[in-house]
Amino acid sequence: MLKIIKNYFRARFKKILLEEIWLEDLVRTGMRIGDNCSIQPGVIFDYSHCWLIRIGDNVTIAPEAYLLAHDASTKMLNGWTKISSINIEDNVFIGARALIMPGVTIGKNTIVAAGSIVTKSIPENSVVAGNPARIISTLEEYKVKINKQFNDSTANVYDNNYTIKGNVSDNDKNEMYEQLKNKIGFVK
Structure with missing residues (x-):
């Protein structure tokens, strides 16, 4: 029992120190996060260019997702690192271990499946999955499917x-x- 309590407080302490303060540092550096967002533990934001990241309202980002605003692979080709903005619009869900690449806008009311690699912008009201991420349905089609399963x-x-x-x-x-x-x- 003592081990459970110790692990609980260690996890809470780690979350407070490493996650919440770190997120506040990113915001102070220029990253924008809207209201009513749920950013889970272990999400990685591109610290070196965090001011290029904008997150709307009512966004959920699941554990270990990665938002990358730069691509250093170009540096070996021409000596320059490619950079671009990331825009996550309102009411978006980004699944665990999804990777959002530079230059991507994820439209309103969109679901990005866990493990997806998003290399191109996604229109609103979409459900995307895969590597590279592709639209697998509209949000409305997915809602009908899930409600049918639920009922x-x-x-x-x-x-x-x-x-x-x-x-x-x-x-x-x-x-x-x-x-x-x-x-x-x-x-x-």
Whole structure:
């Protein structure tokens, strides 16, 4: 139990010192972040050109995503590093370990799937995935698909007690795991 408590406080201390203060430093250096954004631990912003990064309102960036405003591969070719802005518009979700390259604008109401490499601008109301990222559907088509899955009578739906912040028991965790083998569920 003592080890769990120690690890909890170590993680919180690390988050406060390394993540939140660092994000504030980026903003002081010129990066812009809108209101109501959720930037998860481990997101990497191009510190050397962070003022070229603009993030709109209601944006979620999942863990270990990478926003890169420069491309130093050009330096060996002509002695110069290529740089460009990154613009993340309002109501965007960027999945874990996605890579956003220089010169990219991600339009409003867009989902970037985990692991995607975004090398070109994405129009609003899109869902993109892959390497390089390609549009796989409109946001509306994706919404219809997800709502159909959610409303399926066999879908497993869990309240917020089934999250790390909830009071989920070990028995409930095991039951949830078994219920979701090779199946999608939803949690509040």
